[in-house]
Amino acid sequence: MLYPPVEPYDEGLLDVGDGQLVHWESCGDPDGTPALVVHGGPGSGCSPRMRRLFDPDRYRVILFDQRGCGRSLPHASDPATGLEHNTTHHLIADMERLREHSGVERWVLFGGSWGSTLILAYAQRHPERVAGIVIAGVTMSRRSEIDWLYRDTARFFPEGWERFRDVLPPADRKDPVAGYARLLNHPDAEVRERAAREWCAWEDTLVSLEPHGAPTPYGGRPDRDLMAMVRVTTHYFAHAAWLEEGELLRNARQLAGIPGVLVHGRQDLSGPAITAWELARAWPDARLHIVEDAGHTGSDAFRRTVRTALDTLVPR
DSSP: OOOOOOOOSEEEEEEEETTEEEEEEEEEOTTSEEEEEEOOTTTTOOOGGGGGGSOTTTEEEEEEOOTTSTTOBSOTTSTTSOOTTOSHHHHHHHHHHHHHHHTOSSEEEEEOTHHHHHHHHHHHHOGGGEEEEEEESOOOOOHHHHHHHHTGGGGTOHHHHHHHHHTSOGGGTTSHHHHHHHHTTOSOHHHHHHHHHHHHHHHHHHTTTOTTOOSOTTTTSOHHHHHHHHHHHHHHHHTGGGOOTTHHHHTGGGGTTOOEEEEEETTOSSSOTHHHHHHHHHOTTEEEEEETTOOTTOOHHHHHHHHHHHHHHSOO
């Protein structure tokens, strides 16, 4: 299902300006086809498991931690770390700096969830730099998708929603994402910590029906990583990722000529398959695979499909 564990042969911190140092690492074959891993969240950071989807004999795999998370500095878990220089457009520029730093002309892009949004935004800005795309869990971070996640799904889990909502002051309950973003920047550490935990409890609730998921994929993170992820996530989603509503779908024609594979779980409640379906219809060079037994957190069949897509994109 996955390739054996592999260690990086090179890594470092790239100064991307604004006082930000972005951590990157390279593994696999230094002479292989370059591929960039774009992690989710926003603010989740990379994990060693992500390396194992790639054949190390055919890919040069580059992973990076987006601003404020993982091993990048400064870390968003520190309330003194400002987020004003942490936007979708900053991350697109960081990807270009990393490409130039790595000496790459064109690369394959891989990611899912929030990473899907960032991949699409980058590819539409720089299509000449993209050799192919594989997405595992399609999102476009439209306001309608954000509202679905943090308001509309309350109809399925009313008791969990009530707990999630009641953390907020009454005045903030009409826009829970913006309300949580304010709580994550509250001067009181206890307020910040409670808000981060309850945010993750709601995220865990949304994937709780998935047949192959872990019990607490969000809330089970180390405290430092959890705080950074929630602080960055609420910051991005409170601003609708600095994208016009429907922008990525409207501009999907700009991906013409770029081969793409979209893999999506049928049972993904937090990201319904309609988003992947709409993108596949608007992007003529994309193929959509809906995996019946998978949700947002995947399954063995889901991971096999992703690995096959990456293998097929770059034949031996």
